[in-house]
Amino acid sequence: MNKARRRQLSIFLGLAPALSVLTVLFVGPLALALIQSLGYAPIFGVREFPTLRFYTAVLGSTRFRLAFWYTMLYALVPTVLSTIFGTWLAVAARARMRGVRFLSFFVRLPLVVPYLVGAALVVALFANGGLVARVLFAVGIIQNTGDFPRILFSAGGWGIMLVYLFKQVPFTFVVVSSVLAGIGPELQEAARTLGASPWRAFRHVVLPRIFPGIVTSSLLVFAFNFQSYEIPLLLGPGFPGTLPVEALRRFQLPTIARRPEAMAYVMIITTLSGGILFLYLRAYRRWERSRGGV
């Protein structure tokens, strides 16, 4: 066997396990959901392939439209806020001072616990009988639990968004910190020495260099929020659920012949999420190119 062939073989053998595992476990289920959504689902007694009936049923419903807008709201607000605050924290933590490691330990703590832990914390603090309401009662701002604003189980989704922020400010913090570590403090210090204000030094020297990291982290945060299931289920209003919650509700419908609607739901969720991420990345690339052209 010649050298080039051997090299090709070793590349193939190296990649084969990971690629085949993901093909079976990741592509397989998606393909199955796709054909079922198009009407081939013998286990539900549905054999109408190909039909778009399940898609039109989902897309035509008010429930879907409401779920979509609430999903967008719950996904987008925490993405913007955690990007701003996470970046701010990362920049603050870069100052050379004692105790950064110790303090950042607590900021990174939410990152390593399940989202459900965040949900439990938000319930303990912000439920109507929770700790924050008790403190407000103690200082005389509210007289009973009913006076406390409904943060959980309301369509405003404050509880959901608080859990996301609890997990994602630290996430953005870690991603941006690692990018910052790569660029070193010298340029920023030079800008400051030359008379730039802290904000100008950040805006013109640091920000352009960490921007790709910010884009990546906000993209991952949005992608996660858009498909999150257990948090909106636990802390959201009963109706409307977010898209993933509605999808699983369709899957548990007593009329099993309607269950392919769940598959239509997940295909729509995947397409929407992918489409939004694609547009976001394209807008970023264009902006990057226009900036590079100057």
Add this chain to the structure above:
Amino acid sequence: MKRSVLSSRMVLTIAALLFGLPFLPLVVASFSFRWHWPDLLPGAWLWDARGTTPFPVGWDYLFSPISGLGPAFLNTMTIGVATSLLAAFIALPAAYTLARHRFRGKEAVEFFLLVPVIVPQIAVGIGMLLLFIRLGIARTYTGIVLAHLVPTLPYSVRILTSVFQNLDPDYEEQARTLGASRMQAFRRVVLPMVLPGLVTALLFGFLISANVFLLTFLISGGRLETLPTMLFQFIESGAPLDATTAGLVLIVSAPGLVFLVLSDLLTGDPVAIGRTTLVQDAKQ
């Protein structure tokens, strides 16, 4: 300059309080027996109530066999260890290949290996459940471990690829020049040097698996309980500041806490750590 350092410290301190402090009321709540509205501290503590209740409460309940915490904990550990080992085993050759070779379609391969992180888990999960029912592995350990591979594998590949990229290929070539076979060079030279990175990948894989909820929930069908699925039920049915839920939250947070401490101890350049161990080995 001095003022900006001061305000930075303030920002970071406030953040540390915001993210760390919420755990404190749960520590208090976990030792409470009665914590009625509008008390700021529990009215009665666990140790006061011991023996006065027909069945154990709070921590006593969690650690009694009726809570099911033991099996859920063991399931989480077993599934986590199996998932992280399997993911690292599968990711290792792929990461090595991606770090060492340039080839046509490499970008597509890298993209494909990352996509599971972005694609909605509910979309994979529902299809996977149907597939696993057909294969007869739904509601089994095998099924859950395979399901957990999907979110874990991309990270394992990513971490291990960067570990191999940071590793100077010269060492391997020198071993080969000195007569080691490819396998020997990998096992005796490359592997010991990437060990810290490998440990990081294993820890990270374990952590992802231990934190997964939806895929476990779907594939286990309620038959196999893990810590996150158990916590889900407690939050769903418990009151705020309920002692048992609070205790469970602390237990569920423990693996992450251990991970954070371990990874802080391991930080530093993994390759540098690998080299120092090699030097120490040589000295012995």
